[in-house]
Amino acid sequence: MINDNLPVRRRTRMAQQWRAFTDSDLLWLFWRSKSTVVAFTCCLVILLCSVTSHWIAPHNVFDTTTFDLMDSELPPSWMSGGDARFWLGTDVQGRDIFSLMLYGLNISLIIGGISVLLSVMLGVALGVLSGYFGGLVDTLIMRFADAMLSIPTIMFTLLVSGVARVVIPKELMGHFAPAILTGAIALTGWMQYARTVRGLTMLEKGREYVMASRISGATHLHIMLRHIVPNVLRPVLVMATLHLSVAILTEATLSFLGVGMPPDQPSLGTLINEGNQYLFSGQWWIVAFPAALLVILSLSFNMLGDWLLDALNPKLR
Protein backbone atom coordinates (compact mmCIF):
# COMPACT_ATOMS: atom_id res chain seq x y z
CA MET A 1 0.00 0.00 0.00
CA ILE A 2 2.70 2.43 1.07
CA ASN A 3 4.96 1.19 -1.67
CA ASP A 4 2.34 1.88 -4.30
CA ASN A 5 1.87 5.32 -2.97
CA LEU A 6 5.51 6.36 -2.91
CA PRO A 7 6.23 7.15 -6.58
CA VAL A 8 3.07 9.24 -6.80
CA ARG A 9 3.98 11.16 -3.72
CA ARG A 10 7.48 11.72 -5.02
CA ARG A 11 6.13 12.94 -8.34
CA THR A 12 3.78 15.45 -6.76
CA ARG A 13 6.64 16.64 -4.58
CA MET A 14 8.83 17.15 -7.62
CA ALA A 15 6.01 19.03 -9.35
CA GLN A 16 5.66 21.22 -6.30
CA GLN A 17 9.36 21.91 -6.24
CA TRP A 18 9.32 22.74 -9.94
CA ARG A 19 6.45 25.16 -9.44
CA ALA A 20 8.25 26.72 -6.50
CA PHE A 21 11.25 27.20 -8.75
CA THR A 22 9.29 28.77 -11.62
CA ASP A 23 7.34 30.99 -9.24
CA SER A 24 10.45 32.20 -7.42
CA ASP A 25 12.17 35.40 -8.43
CA LEU A 26 15.30 33.49 -9.38
CA LEU A 27 14.01 32.87 -12.88
CA TRP A 28 12.87 36.47 -13.22
CA LEU A 29 16.27 37.71 -12.07
CA PHE A 30 17.87 35.39 -14.60
CA TRP A 31 15.90 36.71 -17.58
CA ARG A 32 16.51 40.27 -16.48
CA SER A 33 20.29 39.93 -16.65
CA LYS A 34 21.03 39.67 -20.36
CA SER A 35 24.73 38.95 -19.90
CA THR A 36 23.88 35.97 -17.68
CA VAL A 37 21.54 34.56 -20.31
CA VAL A 38 24.35 34.83 -22.86
CA ALA A 39 26.82 33.21 -20.46
CA PHE A 40 24.35 30.43 -19.68
CA THR A 41 23.77 29.76 -23.38
CA CYS A 42 27.53 29.65 -23.96
CA CYS A 43 27.92 27.15 -21.11
CA LEU A 44 25.13 24.98 -22.53
CA VAL A 45 26.54 25.00 -26.07
CA ILE A 46 30.04 24.25 -24.78
CA LEU A 47 28.79 21.37 -22.61
CA LEU A 48 26.78 19.96 -25.53
CA CYS A 49 29.80 20.16 -27.86
CA SER A 50 31.93 18.47 -25.25
CA VAL A 51 29.50 15.60 -24.61
CA THR A 52 28.93 14.96 -28.32
CA SER A 53 32.53 15.64 -29.39
CA HIS A 54 33.03 12.03 -30.57
CA TRP A 55 30.12 12.32 -33.00
CA ILE A 56 30.38 15.90 -34.25
CA ALA A 57 34.15 16.08 -34.71
CA PRO A 58 34.79 15.84 -38.45
CA HIS A 59 38.12 14.00 -38.03
CA ASN A 60 39.47 11.40 -35.62
CA VAL A 61 42.55 13.03 -34.11
CA PHE A 62 43.62 9.95 -32.15
CA ASP A 63 44.04 7.76 -35.24
CA THR A 64 47.59 8.42 -36.47
CA THR A 65 46.94 6.65 -39.80
CA THR A 66 44.53 9.37 -40.94
CA PHE A 67 47.11 12.18 -40.65
CA ASP A 68 48.71 13.33 -43.84
CA LEU A 69 51.78 15.55 -43.68
CA MET A 70 50.60 17.06 -46.97
CA ASP A 71 47.76 18.60 -44.95
CA SER A 72 50.00 20.13 -42.29
CA GLU A 73 49.84 23.82 -41.35
CA LEU A 74 46.87 24.63 -43.59
CA PRO A 75 45.20 27.96 -42.71
CA PRO A 76 41.45 28.19 -41.95
CA SER A 77 39.21 27.32 -44.91
CA TRP A 78 38.12 30.91 -45.64
CA MET A 79 41.72 32.08 -46.18
CA SER A 80 43.74 31.62 -49.34
CA GLY A 81 45.43 28.23 -49.25
CA GLY A 82 42.78 26.88 -46.92
CA ASP A 83 41.12 23.51 -47.45
CA ALA A 84 37.34 23.01 -47.18
CA ARG A 85 37.88 19.77 -45.22
CA PHE A 86 39.58 21.67 -42.40
CA TRP A 87 37.35 24.51 -41.23
CA LEU A 88 39.81 26.07 -38.77
CA GLY A 89 42.99 24.82 -40.43
CA THR A 90 45.46 22.14 -39.35
CA ASP A 91 48.47 21.86 -37.04
CA VAL A 92 52.02 20.73 -37.89
CA GLN A 93 51.06 17.05 -37.86
CA GLY A 94 48.14 17.71 -40.23
CA ARG A 95 45.51 17.27 -37.52
CA ASP A 96 42.25 19.20 -37.87
CA ILE A 97 42.23 22.12 -35.39
CA PHE A 98 38.45 22.09 -35.00
CA SER A 99 38.37 18.40 -34.06
CA LEU A 100 41.37 18.84 -31.77
CA MET A 101 39.55 21.66 -30.00
CA LEU A 102 36.41 19.55 -29.47
CA TYR A 103 38.38 16.65 -28.00
CA GLY A 104 40.58 19.05 -26.01
CA LEU A 105 37.50 20.76 -24.61
CA ASN A 106 36.18 17.38 -23.54
CA ILE A 107 39.44 16.47 -21.78
CA SER A 108 39.67 19.89 -20.09
CA LEU A 109 36.08 19.73 -18.87
CA ILE A 110 36.37 16.14 -17.59
CA ILE A 111 39.58 16.86 -15.65
CA GLY A 112 38.20 20.16 -14.33
CA GLY A 113 34.82 18.65 -13.45
CA ILE A 114 36.15 15.58 -11.66
CA SER A 115 38.69 17.58 -9.69
CA VAL A 116 36.00 20.04 -8.57
CA LEU A 117 33.80 17.09 -7.55
CA LEU A 118 36.65 15.55 -5.55
CA SER A 119 37.41 18.92 -3.93
CA VAL A 120 33.76 19.35 -2.97
CA MET A 121 33.58 15.86 -1.47
CA LEU A 122 36.80 16.28 0.47
CA GLY A 123 35.94 19.82 1.58
CA VAL A 124 32.38 18.99 2.69
CA ALA A 125 33.52 15.87 4.54
CA LEU A 126 36.35 17.63 6.38
CA GLY A 127 34.24 20.75 7.01
CA VAL A 128 31.34 18.79 8.51
CA LEU A 129 33.71 16.70 10.67
CA SER A 130 35.51 19.83 11.79
CA GLY A 131 32.37 21.79 12.63
CA TYR A 132 30.48 18.87 14.15
CA PHE A 133 33.11 17.53 16.52
CA GLY A 134 35.10 20.71 17.19
CA GLY A 135 38.04 20.48 19.59
CA LEU A 136 41.23 18.78 18.47
CA VAL A 137 39.73 17.43 15.21
CA ASP A 138 38.69 20.97 14.30
CA THR A 139 42.09 22.47 15.15
CA LEU A 140 43.98 19.83 13.18
CA ILE A 141 41.81 20.08 10.07
CA MET A 142 41.72 23.88 10.05
CA ARG A 143 45.48 24.26 10.62
CA PHE A 144 46.05 21.87 7.75
CA ALA A 145 43.68 23.92 5.58
CA ASP A 146 45.53 27.13 6.51
CA ALA A 147 48.85 25.58 5.60
CA MET A 148 47.49 24.37 2.25
CA LEU A 149 45.99 27.80 1.53
CA SER A 150 49.40 29.45 1.92
CA ILE A 151 50.88 27.38 -0.92
CA PRO A 152 50.07 28.80 -4.37
CA THR A 153 48.03 26.40 -6.50
CA ILE A 154 50.40 26.36 -9.45
CA MET A 155 53.41 25.65 -7.27
CA PHE A 156 51.69 22.81 -5.40
CA THR A 157 50.40 21.11 -8.54
CA LEU A 158 53.79 21.52 -10.24
CA LEU A 159 55.62 19.97 -7.30
CA VAL A 160 53.11 17.10 -7.16
CA SER A 161 53.59 16.34 -10.85
CA GLY A 162 57.36 16.70 -10.36
CA VAL A 163 57.33 14.11 -7.59
CA ALA A 164 54.99 11.91 -9.66
CA ARG A 165 57.55 11.91 -12.45
CA VAL A 166 60.26 10.78 -10.04
CA VAL A 167 58.11 7.89 -8.77
CA ILE A 168 56.40 6.76 -11.99
CA PRO A 169 58.52 5.52 -14.92
CA LYS A 170 58.41 7.63 -18.07
CA GLU A 171 56.65 5.05 -20.26
CA LEU A 172 53.65 4.89 -17.92
CA MET A 173 53.36 8.65 -17.45
CA GLY A 174 50.86 8.98 -20.34
CA HIS A 175 48.40 6.64 -18.58
CA PHE A 176 48.71 8.33 -15.23
CA ALA A 177 48.83 11.96 -16.39
CA PRO A 178 45.05 12.63 -16.22
CA ALA A 179 44.73 10.99 -12.78
CA ILE A 180 47.74 12.86 -11.34
CA LEU A 181 46.49 16.18 -12.73
CA THR A 182 42.98 15.63 -11.39
CA GLY A 183 44.25 14.57 -7.97
CA ALA A 184 46.70 17.46 -7.68
CA ILE A 185 44.10 20.07 -8.69
CA ALA A 186 41.52 18.52 -6.34
CA LEU A 187 43.97 18.71 -3.42
CA THR A 188 44.43 22.47 -3.94
CA GLY A 189 40.72 23.32 -3.99
CA TRP A 190 39.02 21.78 -0.94
CA MET A 191 40.00 24.37 1.69
CA GLN A 192 37.39 27.01 0.80
CA TYR A 193 34.59 24.44 0.97
CA ALA A 194 35.86 23.10 4.30
CA ARG A 195 35.91 26.59 5.83
CA THR A 196 32.42 27.54 4.65
CA VAL A 197 30.89 24.18 5.53
CA ARG A 198 32.53 24.22 8.97
CA GLY A 199 30.86 27.52 9.84
CA LEU A 200 27.46 26.39 8.56
CA THR A 201 27.76 23.06 10.39
CA MET A 202 28.43 24.82 13.69
CA LEU A 203 25.24 26.84 13.16
CA GLU A 204 23.18 23.83 12.14
CA LYS A 205 24.47 21.66 14.98
CA GLY A 206 22.80 23.86 17.58
CA ARG A 207 19.35 23.73 15.96
CA GLU A 208 16.52 22.06 17.83
CA TYR A 209 15.77 19.40 15.23
CA VAL A 210 19.33 18.12 15.47
CA MET A 211 18.97 17.88 19.23
CA ALA A 212 15.62 16.11 18.83
CA SER A 213 17.17 13.67 16.41
CA ARG A 214 20.01 13.05 18.83
CA ILE A 215 17.60 12.39 21.70
CA SER A 216 15.62 9.94 19.60
CA GLY A 217 18.79 7.91 19.24
CA ALA A 218 20.22 8.91 15.84
CA THR A 219 23.94 8.23 15.39
CA HIS A 220 26.44 11.01 14.68
CA LEU A 221 26.90 9.64 11.16
CA HIS A 222 23.15 9.73 10.51
CA ILE A 223 22.87 13.32 11.74
CA MET A 224 25.83 14.46 9.65
CA LEU A 225 24.69 12.74 6.45
CA ARG A 226 20.92 13.23 6.63
CA HIS A 227 20.54 16.51 8.48
CA ILE A 228 23.65 18.61 8.17
CA VAL A 229 25.01 17.84 4.69
CA PRO A 230 21.73 18.63 2.84
CA ASN A 231 21.49 21.92 4.70
CA VAL A 232 24.97 23.16 3.87
CA LEU A 233 25.02 22.20 0.19
CA ARG A 234 23.55 25.35 -1.39
CA PRO A 235 26.51 27.72 -0.95
CA VAL A 236 28.79 24.82 -1.87
CA LEU A 237 27.09 24.52 -5.27
CA VAL A 238 27.60 28.22 -5.99
CA MET A 239 31.27 28.00 -5.00
CA ALA A 240 31.66 24.95 -7.23
CA THR A 241 30.50 26.89 -10.33
CA LEU A 242 33.18 29.50 -9.76
CA HIS A 243 35.72 26.83 -8.84
CA LEU A 244 35.16 24.96 -12.11
CA SER A 245 36.66 27.76 -14.18
CA VAL A 246 39.63 27.99 -11.79
CA ALA A 247 40.21 24.24 -12.07
CA ILE A 248 40.01 24.34 -15.87
CA LEU A 249 42.47 27.25 -16.01
CA THR A 250 44.87 25.46 -13.64
CA GLU A 251 44.80 22.36 -15.83
CA ALA A 252 45.33 24.52 -18.92
CA THR A 253 48.28 26.28 -17.28
CA LEU A 254 49.96 23.00 -16.29
CA SER A 255 49.43 21.56 -19.76
CA PHE A 256 50.77 24.78 -21.23
CA LEU A 257 53.92 24.38 -19.12
CA GLY A 258 54.34 20.89 -20.59
CA VAL A 259 53.74 19.00 -17.33
CA GLY A 260 50.02 18.31 -17.85
CA MET A 261 48.33 16.33 -20.59
CA PRO A 262 50.72 14.78 -23.13
CA PRO A 263 50.52 15.88 -26.83
CA ASP A 264 48.80 12.66 -27.94
CA GLN A 265 45.85 13.31 -25.57
CA PRO A 266 45.81 17.10 -25.84
CA SER A 267 43.70 19.32 -23.61
CA LEU A 268 43.12 22.97 -24.54
CA GLY A 269 46.29 23.96 -22.63
CA THR A 270 48.41 21.42 -24.53
CA LEU A 271 47.05 22.79 -27.83
CA ILE A 272 47.95 26.36 -26.83
CA ASN A 273 51.43 25.19 -25.81
CA GLU A 274 51.96 23.57 -29.23
CA GLY A 275 50.55 26.54 -31.10
CA ASN A 276 52.71 28.94 -29.12
CA GLN A 277 55.82 27.37 -30.66
CA TYR A 278 54.65 28.38 -34.13
CA LEU A 279 53.63 31.91 -33.23
CA PHE A 280 56.70 33.50 -34.78
CA SER A 281 56.42 31.63 -38.06
CA GLY A 282 52.96 33.09 -38.68
CA GLN A 283 50.63 30.11 -38.04
CA TRP A 284 48.45 32.08 -35.66
CA TRP A 285 45.41 29.82 -36.04
CA ILE A 286 47.04 26.92 -34.17
CA VAL A 287 47.11 28.98 -30.97
CA ALA A 288 44.31 31.52 -31.50
CA PHE A 289 41.26 29.23 -31.73
CA PRO A 290 41.99 26.99 -28.71
CA ALA A 291 42.92 30.10 -26.70
CA ALA A 292 39.67 31.85 -27.64
CA LEU A 293 37.65 28.77 -26.68
CA LEU A 294 39.42 28.57 -23.30
CA VAL A 295 38.69 32.25 -22.57
CA ILE A 296 35.01 31.94 -23.57
CA LEU A 297 34.72 28.82 -21.45
CA SER A 298 36.16 30.35 -18.29
CA LEU A 299 34.48 33.73 -18.83
CA SER A 300 31.00 32.22 -19.15
CA PHE A 301 31.41 29.94 -16.12
CA ASN A 302 32.71 32.88 -14.09
CA MET A 303 29.79 35.11 -15.11
CA LEU A 304 27.29 32.39 -14.29
CA GLY A 305 28.93 31.76 -10.93
CA ASP A 306 29.05 35.47 -10.09
CA TRP A 307 25.40 35.84 -10.94
CA LEU A 308 24.42 32.80 -8.83
CA LEU A 309 26.44 34.19 -5.93
CA ASP A 310 24.52 37.48 -6.10
CA ALA A 311 21.11 35.94 -6.83
CA LEU A 312 21.22 33.44 -3.98
CA ASN A 313 22.47 36.01 -1.50
CA PRO A 314 19.48 38.20 -0.60
CA LYS A 315 21.70 40.62 1.31
CA LEU A 316 23.47 41.70 -1.87
CA ARG A 317 20.33 42.44 -3.89
Added chain:
Amino acid sequence: MVFFVRKLLQACMLLAGVALLSFILFQYLGDPVASMLPESATEVERAALRTSLGLNDPVIVQFGHYITRLLHGNFGISYYNQVSVFQLIMERLPATLELVFVSVVLAMAIGFPLGVWSAISRNKLLKEGVQILSLIGVSLPWFLTGIILIIVFSIWLGWFPSSGRGETVKIGFWSTGLLTASGWHSIVLPALSLGLSMVTIIMRLIRTEMLEVMKSDYVKFARARGIENYRIWFRHALKNALLPVVTVIGLQIGGLIAFAIVIETVFQWPGMGLLLIQSINFVDVPVLSGYLLFTALIFIVINTLVDLLYYLIDPRMRAQ
Protein backbone atom coordinates in the same frame (compact mmCIF):
# COMPACT_ATOMS: atom_id res chain seq x y z
CA MET B 1 58.89 41.30 22.06
CA VAL B 2 56.93 38.09 22.75
CA PHE B 3 55.30 38.67 19.39
CA PHE B 4 58.68 38.73 17.58
CA VAL B 5 59.96 35.60 19.32
CA ARG B 6 56.77 33.70 18.60
CA LYS B 7 56.84 34.67 14.92
CA LEU B 8 60.49 33.64 14.65
CA LEU B 9 59.85 30.30 16.34
CA GLN B 10 56.93 29.62 14.02
CA ALA B 11 59.10 30.44 11.01
CA CYS B 12 61.85 28.08 12.20
CA MET B 13 59.39 25.23 12.75
CA LEU B 14 57.94 25.69 9.28
CA LEU B 15 61.41 25.66 7.76
CA ALA B 16 62.27 22.45 9.61
CA GLY B 17 59.08 20.89 8.23
CA VAL B 18 59.95 21.85 4.67
CA ALA B 19 63.51 20.60 5.18
CA LEU B 20 62.11 17.23 6.25
CA LEU B 21 59.94 17.10 3.12
CA SER B 22 62.80 17.93 0.83
CA PHE B 23 64.99 15.42 2.69
CA ILE B 24 62.45 12.67 2.01
CA LEU B 25 62.25 13.73 -1.62
CA PHE B 26 66.02 13.91 -1.98
CA GLN B 27 66.95 10.76 -0.10
CA TYR B 28 64.19 8.29 -0.91
CA LEU B 29 62.56 9.19 -4.19
CA GLY B 30 65.57 9.63 -6.41
CA ASP B 31 68.22 6.91 -6.30
CA PRO B 32 71.52 8.77 -5.88
CA VAL B 33 73.55 5.56 -6.23
CA ALA B 34 72.07 4.74 -9.62
CA SER B 35 72.69 8.25 -10.89
CA MET B 36 76.27 8.49 -9.62
CA LEU B 37 77.62 5.12 -10.77
CA PRO B 38 77.73 3.78 -14.33
CA GLU B 39 75.26 1.02 -15.29
CA SER B 40 78.03 -1.57 -15.23
CA ALA B 41 78.88 -1.08 -11.54
CA THR B 42 78.94 -4.24 -9.44
CA GLU B 43 76.84 -4.90 -6.37
CA VAL B 44 79.94 -4.52 -4.14
CA GLU B 45 80.70 -1.08 -5.59
CA ARG B 46 77.11 -0.01 -5.01
CA ALA B 47 77.20 -1.20 -1.41
CA ALA B 48 80.49 0.63 -0.84
CA LEU B 49 79.06 3.85 -2.25
CA ARG B 50 75.93 3.48 -0.15
CA THR B 51 78.07 3.19 3.00
CA SER B 52 80.30 6.11 2.03
CA LEU B 53 77.26 8.30 1.26
CA GLY B 54 75.87 7.39 4.68
CA LEU B 55 72.74 5.77 3.25
CA ASN B 56 73.01 2.90 5.73
CA ASP B 57 72.98 5.17 8.80
CA PRO B 58 69.82 5.56 10.91
CA VAL B 59 67.31 8.01 9.41
CA ILE B 60 67.80 10.57 12.19
CA VAL B 61 71.56 10.64 11.61
CA GLN B 62 71.00 10.99 7.85
CA PHE B 63 68.62 13.88 8.43
CA GLY B 64 71.18 15.51 10.73
CA HIS B 65 73.85 15.17 8.03
CA TYR B 66 71.42 16.58 5.48
CA ILE B 67 70.74 19.67 7.60
CA THR B 68 74.47 20.19 8.21
CA ARG B 69 75.12 20.02 4.49
CA LEU B 70 72.28 22.49 3.78
CA LEU B 71 73.71 24.94 6.30
CA HIS B 72 77.03 24.74 4.46
CA GLY B 73 75.26 25.64 1.25
CA ASN B 74 75.64 22.13 -0.16
CA PHE B 75 72.36 21.25 -1.89
CA GLY B 76 73.76 18.40 -3.97
CA ILE B 77 74.74 18.18 -7.63
CA SER B 78 72.19 18.60 -10.42
CA TYR B 79 71.79 15.32 -12.37
CA TYR B 80 71.19 17.17 -15.61
CA ASN B 81 73.60 20.13 -15.49
CA GLN B 82 76.30 18.47 -13.36
CA VAL B 83 76.84 21.67 -11.34
CA SER B 84 76.11 22.38 -7.72
CA VAL B 85 72.42 23.10 -7.14
CA PHE B 86 73.26 26.02 -4.85
CA GLN B 87 75.29 27.69 -7.61
CA LEU B 88 72.53 26.99 -10.14
CA ILE B 89 69.86 28.57 -7.93
CA MET B 90 72.08 31.53 -7.09
CA GLU B 91 72.51 32.21 -10.81
CA ARG B 92 68.75 32.11 -11.38
CA LEU B 93 67.49 33.79 -8.20
CA PRO B 94 68.32 37.42 -9.15
CA ALA B 95 66.36 37.12 -12.42
CA THR B 96 63.19 35.98 -10.64
CA LEU B 97 63.47 38.43 -7.75
CA GLU B 98 64.05 41.36 -10.12
CA LEU B 99 61.09 40.33 -12.23
CA VAL B 100 58.84 40.04 -9.17
CA PHE B 101 60.10 43.33 -7.73
CA VAL B 102 59.53 45.30 -10.92
CA SER B 103 56.05 43.82 -11.38
CA VAL B 104 55.02 44.65 -7.81
CA VAL B 105 56.17 48.26 -8.27
CA LEU B 106 54.36 48.40 -11.61
CA ALA B 107 51.19 46.88 -10.15
CA MET B 108 51.19 49.36 -7.27
CA ALA B 109 51.87 52.29 -9.60
CA ILE B 110 48.84 51.33 -11.70
CA GLY B 111 46.61 49.83 -9.02
CA PHE B 112 46.85 52.49 -6.30
CA PRO B 113 45.68 55.52 -8.31
CA LEU B 114 43.00 53.47 -10.08
CA GLY B 115 41.71 52.11 -6.78
CA VAL B 116 41.59 55.50 -5.08
CA TRP B 117 40.03 57.08 -8.16
CA SER B 118 37.30 54.44 -8.40
CA ALA B 119 36.57 54.82 -4.68
CA ILE B 120 36.13 58.60 -4.65
CA SER B 121 34.64 59.14 -8.08
CA ARG B 122 30.91 58.74 -8.55
CA ASN B 123 31.27 57.91 -12.22
CA LYS B 124 29.04 54.96 -13.14
CA LEU B 125 30.99 54.18 -16.29
CA LEU B 126 34.18 53.84 -14.26
CA LYS B 127 32.48 51.48 -11.82
CA GLU B 128 31.34 49.21 -14.61
CA GLY B 129 34.74 49.41 -16.26
CA VAL B 130 36.39 48.25 -13.04
CA GLN B 131 33.97 45.34 -12.81
CA ILE B 132 34.53 44.22 -16.40
CA LEU B 133 38.28 44.55 -15.96
CA SER B 134 38.29 42.37 -12.85
CA LEU B 135 36.08 39.77 -14.53
CA ILE B 136 38.54 39.59 -17.42
CA GLY B 137 41.34 39.48 -14.84
CA VAL B 138 40.04 36.26 -13.32
CA SER B 139 38.99 34.65 -16.60
CA LEU B 140 42.14 35.21 -18.62
CA PRO B 141 44.87 32.70 -17.77
CA TRP B 142 48.24 34.38 -17.09
CA PHE B 143 50.06 32.62 -19.89
CA LEU B 144 47.52 33.98 -22.38
CA THR B 145 48.10 37.55 -21.17
CA GLY B 146 51.79 36.95 -21.89
CA ILE B 147 51.12 35.49 -25.33
CA ILE B 148 48.81 38.39 -26.24
CA LEU B 149 51.43 40.94 -25.14
CA ILE B 150 54.04 39.12 -27.25
CA ILE B 151 51.75 39.13 -30.30
CA VAL B 152 50.94 42.84 -29.98
CA PHE B 153 54.17 44.43 -28.76
CA SER B 154 56.75 42.02 -30.13
CA ILE B 155 55.41 40.60 -33.35
CA TRP B 156 53.13 43.38 -34.61
CA LEU B 157 54.74 46.50 -33.23
CA GLY B 158 58.25 45.18 -32.61
CA TRP B 159 58.73 47.48 -29.63
CA PHE B 160 60.01 45.01 -27.04
CA PRO B 161 61.94 41.72 -27.22
CA SER B 162 59.89 38.61 -26.56
CA SER B 163 62.44 36.52 -24.69
CA GLY B 164 65.54 36.60 -22.53
CA ARG B 165 66.89 39.11 -20.04
CA GLY B 166 69.02 41.34 -22.25
CA GLU B 167 72.49 42.34 -21.06
CA THR B 168 73.28 41.77 -17.42
CA VAL B 169 75.89 43.29 -15.11
CA LYS B 170 77.45 41.28 -12.29
CA ILE B 171 77.65 42.82 -8.82
CA GLY B 172 79.18 40.19 -6.57
CA PHE B 173 77.13 37.04 -7.16
CA TRP B 174 74.09 39.09 -8.17
CA SER B 175 73.68 39.51 -11.92
CA THR B 176 71.35 42.42 -12.52
CA GLY B 177 69.55 43.47 -15.69
CA LEU B 178 68.36 46.71 -14.14
CA LEU B 179 71.54 48.63 -14.95
CA THR B 180 71.49 48.22 -18.71
CA ALA B 181 69.14 49.67 -21.30
CA SER B 182 68.55 46.29 -22.93
CA GLY B 183 67.82 44.79 -19.50
CA TRP B 184 65.05 47.34 -18.88
CA HIS B 185 63.88 46.86 -22.43
CA SER B 186 63.48 43.11 -21.87
CA ILE B 187 61.82 43.28 -18.47
CA VAL B 188 58.88 45.43 -19.61
CA LEU B 189 56.67 42.73 -21.13
CA PRO B 190 57.23 39.97 -18.54
CA ALA B 191 56.84 42.40 -15.64
CA LEU B 192 53.69 43.85 -17.17
CA SER B 193 52.04 40.45 -17.65
CA LEU B 194 53.01 39.39 -14.14
CA GLY B 195 51.97 42.73 -12.62
CA LEU B 196 48.59 42.86 -14.35
CA SER B 197 47.48 39.89 -12.27
CA MET B 198 47.94 42.05 -9.20
CA VAL B 199 46.55 45.35 -10.51
CA THR B 200 42.93 44.20 -10.35
CA ILE B 201 43.42 42.77 -6.86
CA ILE B 202 45.00 45.98 -5.49
CA MET B 203 42.43 48.14 -7.23
CA ARG B 204 39.40 46.27 -5.91
CA LEU B 205 40.83 46.02 -2.44
CA ILE B 206 41.64 49.71 -2.09
CA ARG B 207 38.22 50.58 -3.46
CA THR B 208 36.24 48.41 -1.04
CA GLU B 209 38.42 49.28 1.96
CA MET B 210 38.23 53.00 1.28
CA LEU B 211 34.46 52.91 0.79
CA GLU B 212 34.22 51.05 4.08
CA VAL B 213 36.26 53.64 5.96
CA MET B 214 34.40 56.56 4.33
CA LYS B 215 31.20 55.27 5.95
CA SER B 216 32.72 55.30 9.42
CA ASP B 217 31.76 57.82 12.09
CA TYR B 218 35.09 59.49 12.35
CA VAL B 219 35.13 60.40 8.65
CA LYS B 220 31.69 61.95 9.16
CA PHE B 221 33.10 63.77 12.14
CA ALA B 222 36.08 64.97 10.13
CA ARG B 223 33.68 66.35 7.51
CA ALA B 224 31.73 68.08 10.25
CA ARG B 225 34.95 69.70 11.42
CA GLY B 226 35.27 71.15 7.94
CA ILE B 227 38.36 69.26 6.81
CA GLU B 228 38.87 69.41 3.06
CA ASN B 229 37.94 66.42 0.92
CA TYR B 230 41.39 65.49 -0.30
CA ARG B 231 42.69 65.48 3.26
CA ILE B 232 39.92 63.10 4.29
CA TRP B 233 40.57 60.87 1.32
CA PHE B 234 44.29 60.59 1.76
CA ARG B 235 44.96 61.14 5.45
CA HIS B 236 41.92 59.38 6.85
CA ALA B 237 40.51 56.93 4.37
CA LEU B 238 43.57 55.77 2.45
CA LYS B 239 45.75 55.37 5.52
CA ASN B 240 43.23 53.09 7.16
CA ALA B 241 42.69 51.14 3.98
CA LEU B 242 46.43 50.42 3.77
CA LEU B 243 46.64 47.62 6.33
CA PRO B 244 44.73 44.95 4.41
CA VAL B 245 46.38 46.12 1.20
CA VAL B 246 49.84 45.58 2.67
CA THR B 247 48.83 42.10 3.83
CA VAL B 248 47.47 41.16 0.47
CA ILE B 249 50.46 42.54 -1.43
CA GLY B 250 52.75 40.63 0.93
CA LEU B 251 50.84 37.41 0.49
CA GLN B 252 50.54 37.99 -3.26
CA ILE B 253 54.32 38.21 -3.60
CA GLY B 254 54.40 34.52 -2.79
CA GLY B 255 51.76 34.00 -5.46
CA LEU B 256 53.77 36.12 -7.89
CA ILE B 257 56.82 33.90 -7.42
CA ALA B 258 54.52 31.00 -8.34
CA PHE B 259 53.04 32.80 -11.36
CA ALA B 260 56.56 33.77 -12.35
CA ILE B 261 57.05 30.09 -13.25
CA VAL B 262 54.41 30.51 -15.96
CA ILE B 263 55.55 33.95 -17.13
CA GLU B 264 59.20 32.84 -17.23
CA THR B 265 58.21 29.95 -19.48
CA VAL B 266 56.29 32.22 -21.84
CA PHE B 267 59.11 34.79 -22.08
CA GLN B 268 62.00 32.31 -21.68
CA TRP B 269 63.16 34.42 -18.73
CA PRO B 270 66.15 32.61 -17.18
CA GLY B 271 64.88 32.53 -13.58
CA MET B 272 63.99 29.96 -10.93
CA GLY B 273 60.69 29.07 -12.59
CA LEU B 274 62.31 28.01 -15.82
CA LEU B 275 64.78 25.99 -13.74
CA LEU B 276 61.88 24.23 -11.99
CA ILE B 277 60.15 23.32 -15.25
CA GLN B 278 63.45 22.01 -16.60
CA SER B 279 64.09 19.96 -13.46
CA ILE B 280 60.59 18.45 -13.63
CA ASN B 281 61.03 17.50 -17.27
CA PHE B 282 64.45 15.90 -16.67
CA VAL B 283 63.45 14.39 -13.28
CA ASP B 284 66.32 16.30 -11.66
CA VAL B 285 65.62 15.49 -8.00
CA PRO B 286 68.36 17.59 -6.30
CA VAL B 287 67.22 20.72 -8.16
CA LEU B 288 63.59 19.94 -7.32
CA SER B 289 64.27 19.63 -3.60
CA GLY B 290 66.58 22.67 -3.70
CA TYR B 291 63.84 24.72 -5.34
CA LEU B 292 61.37 23.57 -2.71
CA LEU B 293 63.69 24.69 0.10
CA PHE B 294 64.56 28.04 -1.44
CA THR B 295 61.02 29.09 -2.26
CA ALA B 296 59.85 27.97 1.18
CA LEU B 297 62.58 30.14 2.69
CA ILE B 298 61.50 33.13 0.57
CA PHE B 299 57.83 32.58 1.47
CA ILE B 300 58.55 32.35 5.18
CA VAL B 301 60.78 35.45 5.16
CA ILE B 302 58.09 37.44 3.31
CA ASN B 303 55.30 36.31 5.64
CA THR B 304 57.35 37.19 8.71
CA LEU B 305 58.19 40.59 7.22
CA VAL B 306 54.50 41.27 6.51
CA ASP B 307 53.68 40.45 10.14
CA LEU B 308 56.36 42.87 11.29
CA LEU B 309 55.15 45.57 8.89
CA TYR B 310 51.73 45.35 10.52
CA TYR B 311 53.42 46.29 13.66
CA LEU B 312 54.83 49.43 12.12
CA ILE B 313 51.69 50.52 10.31
CA ASP B 314 49.08 49.82 12.96
CA PRO B 315 49.78 51.37 16.38
CA ARG B 316 46.94 49.32 17.86
CA MET B 317 49.08 46.19 17.50
CA ARG B 318 51.92 47.82 19.43
CA ALA B 319 49.63 48.75 22.27
CA GLN B 320 48.61 45.15 22.86
